[in-house]
Amino acid sequence: MQPAPSPRSDPSASALLRVRLVQVLTRHQLMITAYARAITGDAQLAEDVYQEVAVILAQDPTRIPLPEDEVAVWLRAVTRRKALEVGRQARRTPRLAEDVIDLVGEQFGAGPSDGMAVLREAMASCLSSLPQDQRRIIDGRYRDDLTCEDIATQVGRSVQGVYAVLKRVRVALQDCVERRLGPSNGAA
């Protein structure tokens, strides 16, 4: 590993590190959040993990490996550690075995700097093409943050029926996104 620039020895190094820090966080935000989501099984905890990882990087940006191909590996390890820690603090048991968490971790890599925006645009486009009844359920779950029980009451379905629709819609949306962006999802 190459030595990182020292902010003490070079006045411009601090500014360079700040730029690199923002670049790294921007480029890997989707990877960190998605991997944390896989480990914690919870969107809110995944956001917390991203904040924690950002703090770790900000406290000492010289720890970020200089070779670009090492950054994602290093960030994955940091994300894994933080996600398990945040999950423990929230008294959540990881919803996948640790060896599986490690295996799937390899699939979360760095993407282009605009990967998250590209994926979001594609997802928005796919959402627009959903039938109205499915869109209502997705809106209730993801935009209005309602429980499946509440949604079931409002749309006149059983709770299991709502879960089944959510399951089908997720798969349909994923297929739609991959048709638009290719199997890389435009991100990883």
Added chain:
Amino acid sequence: MSHPADPLIAAWLSDDLDADGVRALEDHLRKDPAARARFARFCQSETVLSQALKLAPVRPGTTGMRRAVRSSRRMRVRRPDGRLNWVLPTAAAALIGVVIILSVVGRSGTTVPTPTIATPVQAPRDLSPDQGPLELLRSDGEVRYAGKPLTSGMQVPRGAVIEVLSGTAELRWRSDGSLLTAAAGSALRVDDGATKVTVQQGRLDAHITQQVGTPFSIGGPHATATVMGTRFSLQVADGVTDLRVSEGRVRFTAVADRTAMEVIASESAQADSRGLRLPPDHHVRGFVPTAHDITRDLGGRMTRRGTVHLSDLASSGFNLRLECSDEVHSVSITMEDIEKRLEQVPAFHLFGDVKEQATRKWNPRQGTFTIHAQPYRDVEGHQALGPPVQFELTIVP
């Protein structure tokens, strides 16, 4: 595009899988790289879904649900205004992130680099500080956990990080009596899961008592050492996890790519953020046990030596795939007097593969077998790429 695991993944994201369902999903993810890739993409899509809803035009008839639920249940809204569900957290997160980054980085320009020992981590609040799987037997220096002094006889709970600031600390794993000695400058986290202890920094000497059933694992940032009863040391420094075995046999598995090697007494191995460290001219990167017809892998990639259980093979027979660099176009493979062949078509297999219509079934038997592989740049077995690589395969019941 769809994958057989899709319904399980989608149900898992809704937290709608029972224990059997989770196990089924885990089986898919363990066995099938395509399922793992699909799972990761699902998680990425899930991450942007709520934000994308804001971009997607709202259809008539879809906006009344939140209001209706609110009017029927005034007290159950998790966030103040569902309309801003993603805007508020995102804006707040961005603001907090920028403030933290600017303030901390701003300071970092005038402060010394962070100390080499990991920052103390708060102990989980639900665990009493005097109960835990690890106990400090004795120390001739200063030992802390969760920022507090740790003295002889005190137990350390799961999730806590122990820091040895000076001297050494002798620790005992309470359930089996295994002894762990941490050197000054070490930071260890007590996991008590599949991995018992993780060495975050520094050096740990381990004397693991003979394990029954579940092996004892000690992790590092780059690799995990799994043992059944042995003496070894694990040192983490300068971006490398270094294993030295003094007694017995240790399975050393890299975090980065899950490649494993078995290390025996008087041997050592290193791993870093890329995986196991191999010589730069190492063109054979590892050996992967497979079913005889190569339809499925029977384990992860191993280097130098590995163990396969006869019970895992069942009726699937046995084959071994050599994972090589792109420069390798043929490999001469020898397994004692059992097999000798020149593989000319990737993937290279000890007993050939279906591409050549030459799959041969070998009925493995208990014992240790030495395999030599000589990689060549040329497809006809010319222009050797480095020295031959030796792999020791042990087959146990």
